[in-house]
Amino acid sequence: MSTVPIESLLHHSHLRHNSKIYRGTRSFFIPCSLNLPSHFTSNKLLHSIRTSVGASSKHRRSVAIRASSPDTAVVETSQSDDVIFKQNFPVQRIEKAEGKIYVRLKQVKEKSWELSVGSSIPGKWILHWGVSYVGDTGSEWDQPPEDMRPPGSVAIKDYAIETPLKKLSEGDSFFEVTINLNLESSVAALNFVLKDEETGAWYQHKGRDFKVPLVDDVPDNGNLIGAKKGFGAIGQLSNIPLKQDESSAEVQKKSKSSSDSTKERKSLQEFYEEMPISKCVADDNSVSVTARKCPETSKNIVSIETDLPGDVTVHWGVCKNGSKRWEIPSEPYPEETSLFKNKALRTRLQRKDDGNGSFGLFSLDGNLEGLCFVLKLNENTWLNYRGEDFYVPFLTSSSSLVGTEATEAAQVSKHTPKTDKEVSASGFTDEIITEIRNLAIDIHSHKNQKTNVKEVQENILQEIEKLAAEAYSIFRSTTPTFSEESILEAEAEKPDIKISSGTGSGFEILCQGFNWESHKSGRWYLELQEKADELASLGFTVLWLPPPTESVSPEGYMPKDLYNLNSRYGTIDELKDTVRKFHKVGIKVLGDAVLNHRCAHFKNQNGVWNLFGGRLNWDDRAVVADDPHFQGRGNKSSGDNFHAAPNIDHSQDFVRKDIKEWLCWMMEEVGYDGWRLDFVRGFWGGYVKDYMDASKPYFAVGEYWDSLSYTYGEMDYNQDAHRQRIVDWINATSGATGAFDVTTKGILHTALQKCEYWRLSDPKGKPPGVVGWWPSRAVTFIENHDTGSTQGHWRFPEGKEMQGYAYILTHPGTPAVFFDHIFSDYHPEIAALLSLRNRQKLHCRSEVNIDKSERDVYAAIIDDKVAMKIGPGHYEPPNGSKNWSVAVEGRDYKVWETS
C-alpha cells in the first residue's frame, strides 16, 4: 500500500477541519456505552431504512468532482420521534479509467490518404481541428477544405472544425474519427486537440496542439506527430495524470515508404502512434446514517446503510468528553467486528439481500457523545466525508439539528492524487479558509524555526493589509468625503521610502517607441533598432515597446497566446535583438503587458469564446463572471470590464501564478527591464503589486485612463476626484508602479486650447494633476498611440504640443515623449528640452514653485534652477541673485536656466 492515499486523506482532513470543529462543538452530546440489543434488529426498522435508501440512492455515473445535489429524504418520518441524527452523505468514488489515444495515417490507395484519431476510453469525444496551409506562419489555424470534413462536422468560427468520434462498432470500446486528406489542396499540416465533452477535459500533445505534418517543411515546435518525429513525439498529454512515461509507452510505428504520390509530398509516410491517457470518472453513491435513541434502554442505535458495491468495512470509534478522539467502546460489538490495534474497531457491513449495497447496526451506550467512522472499501480505498471522518453526534434532544445540515459530496481517495481544490459555489470563503489554513500549515511545518514563524506571521499581516487596502479603496470610492490632507499625509509617509520599486532612478525620461501604425511594416523592431543611437543621444533613458505577444488585432492589444512572441512588429528574435541593442546604448526597455484581458482560443459548449490554448491553457475559471458575453466561471471582476475580450480573473491563484511566471519569463527571455501595464482599471491594484513583487521591474507604469469631470461641457477646475482615482490605484499597488498622469494631460488640453492657464495651479498652488500629489509615481505625457497617432481618441491641441512638452519636460514626474513628436518638426525643440532636463538634473521629485498662473500665462520655477513659462502672456523670471539665461524658446513658451 502506498502512502499516497494516506497523504491525500490527511490533506483533506486538514483542509476541512474547521467545519469539523464547528459541528462538534455546536451540539450537546450525551455519553453512552455500547450494546447490541436484539429487538432493534426488528424487521420493521430495517425495512423502512432499506426502502428509503433504495429511493434516494440512484447509482449514477457522472463526471468531474463537483458536489452533487444533496439528497434529503433518508428515513421515514413516521419514526422520527426518537431519531436524533439522520443524514445522507453522498459519496463519490473516483475511478480512473486508463486507455490510449491513437493517431494513424494510412494510405488507402494512390493519392488517397486518411488520418484516423481514436480513443479506447468511452466518452463523448470531439476532435477539434483545423489545418495550416502552405506558407502560413504562426500557430493559427484555418478551416480545412470542404471535402475533407467528415459528415457531422461543425464549423467553429472561421478556423476550426469539430467532429465527433464514433464507436467503431457496437460492442467495441474504441471511438474513432477518420478524415480523408485532400492532397490536392495546399494543406501543410493538420492540427487538432481532443475534447471529452463528458468531462470537459481537453487533451493536448505536450501542452500544444497535435500537429500532423503533410509536407516536409512544417516548422517543428515539438508537437509534430508521425512521420519525421518517430518515438520522440509521444509525450505528456497535458490534462491528465500520466502514469507511464514515454519510454514505456507502447509505440508502434509502421513506416512504409509511400511510393511516389505527389512531388511535394513524397515523404508522406504511414504511421501509427499511441499515447496513454487516463480519465477520472466519478461514481455517485451514498451513505446514509440514522441514529436513534431507544427509549427503553436509552441506547443510541446507529444504522449505517450504503449502496457502495462490494464489501464495505466500517472502521470506527466512539467519542467522549467533547473530543473527537477515537476511543474503543466497551463490548459487546456487532457481528463481524474486530479490534484494530487497540485504536479502532472494524465491522464489516452485511450485504443486503438484493445485492445492492450493505448495512449495519450499531448499538452504543447512551452516554457517549458520538460515533466517528470511515469506510474501507479495499486495502487501498478509504472513504471519508469531505476529507474528514464521518461523525454522528448523539444529541441530548432531537430538536433542531436533525437533518438540517446540507450535505455535500464526500470523496474517495484512491491511488489518484487529488486533482485539485475544486472551487465550489462559495468560492470566496473556500479561498479564505484555504488561505488561513495554508498559513497555519506553514506555521506548523516550520514551528521550530523562529525566522520562519516570523515570516509566516508577516505573510498573514501582509494578507490582512492587502484585504484592508482593498476594502478601503472600495469603501472610499463610495464615500467621497475624504479630505485631501490625509492623502497628502499618506503620500508623505509611504512612497518615497522605496525608491527602487518600479520607479527607476528618478531621473528617467521615457520614449514611447511606436505609434498605431507601427505594425504595418512587419519589421518595426528592426526599424526601431536603427534609431537606438539617436534616441540615446537625445537623452532618453527608457523605451516603451509595443505589446509583443500574438494578438488578434495587429496592434497587439488583443493578446492570445502569451508565450508566442511573434507579432506584427517582428519575431521574438528580432525583439530580443532590439532589446539588446537598446541596452547597449544605455536605454532600459519596457514591455507592454496586457493583463486585463486575453482572447480565447476555443469556444465552450455554448459557443462562447472563453477557453484558452497555448501554454497557458486556462479554462473559463480564468474569466471574470460578471461579463455576460464571456460566461466566465471566475469571480466577479475587481475592476472595470473591457468588453471586447474575456477579462481575466486575477483573483484566481492559478491565473496569478501563471502571470507571474510569464512576466518573469519575459524578463528573462526577452530582457525587458520593466512594464507598461495596459488597462489597469480592469483589475485591482493589489494584484499588480503582486506581479511587481514577483517580476521586480526597474520601472513600471500603468494606464489608468478614465474621464475627467465636466459640468455642462466645461471642464471643472477641480480635478481632485480624477487624480484621486489614479492615486488610489497607485496606492493599491503599494506604490510599486507609477501611472500615466491623465489628469495633467486633460488640464493642459483645456488650459492651452481655451487660454485658461490659471487652471494649471490647484487651490494650494501646486500642479493640478497627479504630479501635484504624488510626483514620483506620475508619468506625465501629452500624447500616446490611443490619444493621438492615427486613432486620435483625445488629441492634444494641435500646434500647442511644444507648450505641453515645455511643461512636462521641466516639471517633476517622469515625462514620456511620444514617438511621432520626436521624429517631427519638433525634433530640435524637444531635443533642447531633453538636454536641459538632463543638464539641470531635474527629476521626478523636483520641487516646483508656481510663480504665475493667470489667464494667458503660466510660469513656474523648478528646483530654483529652471524657470519656464507657457502661454502668450508675458513673464520674466524674478531678478534676484540668480542669473537667468534663456535655454529654449518657441511659440508661446520659454524656458530659462541658471548658469
Added chain:
Amino acid sequence: MEVSVIGNPQARICRAELAYRELGFRFGSGESRNRVTFCNQSSKWKEIAIRCSHRSVKCEAIVSDDAPPFLKSAPKPKSLESVKLFVGLPLDTVSDCNNVNHLKAITAGLKALKLLGVEGIELPIFWGVVEKEAAGRYEWSGYLAVAEIVKQVGLKLHASLSFHGSKHPEIGLPDWVAKIGDTEPGIYFTDRYGQQYKDCLSFAVDDVPVLGGKTPMEVYRGFCDSFKSAFSDYMGNTITGITLGLGPDGELRYPSHQHDVKRSGAGEFQCYDKHMLSALKAYAESTGNPLWGLRGPHDAPAYDQQPNSSSFFSDGGSWESQYGDFFLSWYSSLLSSHADRVLSVASSAFSGIGVPLCGKLPLLHQWHKLRSQPSELTAGFYSSNGQDRYEAIAEIFAKNSCRMIIPGMDLSDEHQSPESLSSPESLLTHIKTSCKKQGVVVSGQNSSTPVPGGFERIVENLKDGNVGIDLFTYQRMGALFFSPEHFHAFTVFVRNLSQFELSSDDKAADVEDETVSIGSGTGAPSLRTA
C-alpha cells in the same frame, strides 16, 4: 499504516488549531468559547482545562520552543483573554431596496478581520428597511445575505434590531409608519417648539394602538418573531447576540438633542407630543397637582444654551424642587417602562433560542460634573431621593436577563474640553458598578468617531478586573476604518489585546526579568497574572 489514516487527521487538526493560537488569533474553536463565556467564571476554568487536555502532546512541544513572546500560546484564564472583539458593519450595509451595499469591500474587510482574529461582526438591522412597505411585510433578503457572508467567513454575528431611523446615512422609519406620522404627528417625540423627532416613536405610544390598530410593542413583537424565524438557521451558531433598539440611535434615552449635533447645551425635554402631554396631565392630576401637568418645565435652557443660563438646572434650581422631582420622576419612569416593555417583548420572543439579548445605554458624560447632571436628566435618567438612577435601569435589564452595552469606552476625561464639565470615566465607572450590583453583564463599545488615545483607553477599560467585560464591539467599519492610518492603529490595538494575555504567559514560563510592554503602559496595576 492504516492507523495513521485514522489517527493523523485528528492530530493534525489539533496542531493546526494550536497554530492559530500561537499567533494569538482567535478562530477555530470559537463556538466553545462562546458557550463558555456566557457561563460563570468557574466553568470557564474547567473548559480550558479540558481543552488543553485533548490537545495532545504536540502542543507542549510548541509552547516550549522559544518563539517570540507574542507568538506563544497556551490559553490561560485571565481577563483579556475572554474579551471577544466584534466590529460593527456600516449602518447602510443593506440599502432600503434590500441590496447589500459595498459587498466587495465588506467581503474583503471581513476576511481581513477574520485573519486578524476578530471574533465577530455587529450588523445593524433597520426596521425601516425590513418592514418598509407595509405592516407585517418583512423583507430579510439583504440581511440574510450578509449573515451568510459572515457565516462563511467564519465570524460570529451580533444582530442589532433597530427600531429607530438614522440621519447619516439616511434611513427612516418604515414608509407606512411615516405615512401614519404625517396624519398623526403625536406618535413622534416633540420638543417645546413643536419640532418632531421623526427617527423614533414616542415612548408614550408604546401601548397605544397607533399603528393601524396595533401598538408599537405588538409591531416590534411581530418584527422579532419574523426575525427569529427568518434567521433560525443562524441562531446560536452564527448569531450569538441580539441587541434591541431602545430609542434614538438604539440607545435608551430621549432624543434630548433632537438633531443638534454640536450638543453644546444639555438638551431639552421631549415631552410635548400629544400622548406625552396627556400622560403628564393624568399623572399630575393623580398626584394632586393638576397645574403641574399642563406643560413641561418653563425654565429649562434651550438647546444651545449653557445649562446654568436659566434656573432649572442651576444649584438649588427647579430640578431640586418638589416640582422638579415630580416632573423628572414621571419623565424618567416613561423611559424605564419603555425599556422594560421592549426587553420583555424581546425576551419572550427569543426565549429558548439560547442567544443572549442586549440593550444599549447612552454615555451622557457632558455636564456630568454639574450637580444636576442635566444631560442625563433631559435624556430621562433620574431617580428621586438620591437613589441610583442607573441601578434602577440595571434592575430592569437583570429582570429580563439582558446584557447591557455601554458605549464611550474610548473616552477619557483628559481629552474632554474643560468647559463641558464632562467626565466619561467616572460616569462609566458608575454605570458599571450599578450593573455589577444587579448582576448585569456589560459589553463595551467605543464612541462612533475616533478620539485621541481611544484605543489605549479601551484596553484599560477592558483590563479593569472589577467588572468583567467579555465583549467589545468596535464601531464601525467603513472607509475611515480601513484607511491606512486607522487600520494600522486598530491592528496594534488587537495585538495589544492578545499581547496582554501572552505577556503573563511569559512570566509563568519564566524568562527572568524580561518584561514585555503592554500597549499603553498606564494600566500596569490592573495587570493580572494567572
